[in-house]
Amino acid sequence: MEEKRQVAGIEKDAGADDQVNNIMSLMNINDKDKQILVIIHGIGGIGKTTLAKFIYNQVSCDFDVLGGLQLLQAKLISDILKRELEDVAFINRGIEFFRDLFCNMRVLIILDDVENAFSVQKLVRDCFDCFASGSRILVTTRNSSVLEESPQIRTYNVSRLDTDQALQLFRQHSSILNPSSRSTIELLNPASNSMTGLPLVIEIMGAVSNGKSQNAWDHFKVCVEFQLKRWDFQSILEEGYKTLSYEQQQIFLDIACFTVGIDSRIAWYLWYDTSFLPSCEILTPLAKIGENNQIWMHSMLRQFGREIVCQESHTDPRRRSRLFNHEIALSTIKQKKMQNLRVIDLTGCADLLVTPKFSGCQNLVILILERCSQLVKIDHSIGDLKCLLSLNLKFCTELIMLPVEVGRLTALKELLMDGTSIQEIPISIGHLKQLETLIASNCFSLSQLPRTICHLTNISLLSLDGTRISALPNSIGELVRLKHLSLRDCRRIRKLPNFIGNIGRSLVELDVSGTGVSKFPDSLKNLQNLKVLRMDSCFFTEFPPDIGELTSLEEIHASWCRSLEGSIPSGIKKLHNLRILRLRYSSITSIPAEIYQLSNLQTLDLLHSNMLEELPTLPPSKRIRL
Structure with a gap:
């Protein structure tokens, strides 16, 4: 009998199948006429979060909007739930957000490790009925009395293993x-x-x-x-x-104090210049690699690791090997030079207006300022951080500019500035020859890219979702290692430069969903390694005629393209690797008979494609949504 199964890359431990089935029964996904909240409760370490992940992966495709564990970590629901009880104004703003965004949508929301009954009751009482019938909320908690049972609220007690x-x-x-x-x-x-x-x-x-x-x-x-x-x-x-060996103990403490939720590929640099590089075996199960390569550790283990560090010196934090408390870390950094400091994590320091000076931290590898919501200035001394590999400014909503000294971070591999108010990227960014990841999604004030972006020859991921950028520079074709380019909801972009075809050897995923693009340039056919093409909610009037030349394509997403009409080109028969073709809410009139040759096709989504005249013979045993 198989001892271990995997769902969406997550290991399913012994005894999970029956419990998943029991929870699925309580959720009753097939009942589209009511909203249901299911509470999974049990003591710490019994596997509540793991069960929630399996449920999420199993049913998420049946909902219009997903608010899962990732959404919590993105600080949407978690911020509401973790505020003090008296902060009713903040909670009310959160409720209004839900009303505006999710009204009449069938949603799936997962709230993990909730102990605050007041906040959940507030969500259910004021907001649950705003969701469409068929919506589901799943809550994991150690507190069995977080809500009382009712026909709309059901509970499941996670059992111990036999x-x-x-x-x-x-x-x-x-x-x-x-x-x-x-x-x-x-x-x-x-x-x-x-x-x-x-x-x-x-x-x-x-x-x-x-x-x-x-x-x-x-x-x-x-x-x-x-x-x-x-x-x-x-x-x-x-x-x-x-x-554990000494080296394993140090890795365990680093993860407990700093790297939970961080991309494991970045965290590895903490140990890169030591003699004890970790392996996946060392991380599991004391720490695991989860979704999106993020390091995950159980909260009980994390607390244990932090207690070990605090015991190094009860009275003088400067004598501790790691500083993970925001206030203590800031105070210590401002008082003596810390040449051996490798990580500064100031996530959620809401009162931080200006960063401290970094001149005494020249060996810093990771700097996290995520959700420092009042931060308005980064000190110019940041340019002294010659070893810095990752700079995280996500959701620093008051930050409107990057200092020009950012261009001196010659070792930087990752720059994250999602959700900031940054208006422009300094031209000095062209000096960041080692930069691999640049994410500026939802920077609603960002209107253009600097011309020097062409010098980022190592960049592999560029995400500009939701910015005010109206055009990509022709020099985009010089980013010869770019694998993922996302322009989702860049509504001012009307066309792509023809030079985009110059990155045909590297580009794996292209997302122009929600842009003003109505036609691809002729050079699209040069993207021979493209595997995923997303063009949802665009203004295309016809399917790309050269689509058959993109022989590596595995996914095509063209839903909600209301202007998309006519027939799909017969050249689609060349796409032998195609697994997913989504055309819901389009005006496509015909699908070529050659689609039968696509033996790897797993999903053909034609929901509300009402202009479709007939359906050709399809590959056998495939999932079809009409």
């Missing part, structure tokens, strides 16, 4: 020679050690056993057996932490 499930999960995460020995089975028996019914405890024990001999594992069992019976989770963590 002995077989515990042993099966242990096998998934363990490498010891004999996990089925009698002593191990007795240790994992929830009847005698009920704490071993928690998946988190089993995963930790499995991780500790990796790379150890049977004798070492037997010694560890003796150490933790007593703590299991006492429900002493802290002691179990301490025993597990002791079994």
Whole structure:
């Protein structure tokens, strides 16, 4: 029997199938006539978030709008739920946001790790009825009384693992020679050690056993057996932490203090110049690589790691190896030089108006200023950070300019400034030869790109969604390593430069959805490595005639193109890799018979394509939405 399954890249642990089915039954997705809220509750470490992720991936395609775990991390719902109870004005603004944005939409929202009953009640009472019938909200919480049950509100208590499930999960995460020995089975028996019914405890024990001999594992069992019976989770963590090597301990503390939610490819640079580069095996399950390559660690493990750091010096934070408290970190940085400081994370420092001087932090690798909502100025000394690899300014809503000294960050690989008020990017950005990622989505005041952007020859991801940019410079064709170009909702862009075809060897994804583009340039056919083409809600009057030349295409998204009419070119038969073709709410009149040759086609979405005269023979056993 298969011991481990994967859904959307997430491992499904033992015993999850039945619980997922039970929750799905409570959600009753097929009932489109009512809104339902399902509360998943249980003690910490029992797997509530994991179950929520499986549900999200399983049903998300059936909804108009998704507000899942990513949305929470984007600080939309989480900001509302984590505010103090008396901050009613803020919550009310959040409710009004929902009314305006989601009115009459069938939505799926997942609220993870909610303890504030007041805020959930506020959301349900004032906002739930604004969503269309068929909407669903899923809440995970340790507090079983967060809301009372009703026909609209249903609860599910996550059960502990039984002995077989515990042993099966242990096998998934363990490498010891004999996990089925009698002593191990007795240790994992929830009847005698009920704490071993928690998946988190089993995963930790499995991780500790990796790379150890049977004798070492037997010694560890003796150490933790007593703590299991006492429900002493802290002691179990301490025993597990002791079994890690020094290098593994340092990585664990770095993740607990700083890198949760950070792209793992960026976090790796923390350890790049050391002798103990981590592997995926070291991260799992003490920390995991989740969606979008983000590092994830359970909140209980994260708290444990931070407590270890605080114990390094109870009275003088400057003597600690890591500073993760915003106020303490700022105060310490402003008082002595910190040559060994590698990461500054000031996420959510709402009172920060001007950054501190960075001259004493010249070895800094990661600088995170995300959601510093009052930040208006970045100190010019930022140019001294010659080792900086990642600069995160996301949702610094009052920030209107970048200092010209940003151009001196010659090692920078990632610049994130989504949701800022930045009006222009300084021309000095052309000096950032190592830059790989530039994201300026929802910078509503940004109206143009500097001409020096052509010098960013290492850039692979450029996202300008929702900006006021009206045209791309011809020099865009010189970005020969660009893989992902997103112009979604750049409504002022009317056409693409013909030079875009010059990046045909690298471009993998092109998104012009919601722009004013009505026709692709002739050079589109040169994008031979293009796999995903998104052109939703555009003004195309006909399907791109050369579409068949893009033989690497796997996805075409052309929904809500109301002006799109006529027939799909027969050349589409050349797209043997095509998996997804979405044409909902278009005026397409015919689909060529050659579509039968697309043996890899999995999804053909023709919802509300009312002008379609007939449907040709389709490849067998495929998903079709009409």
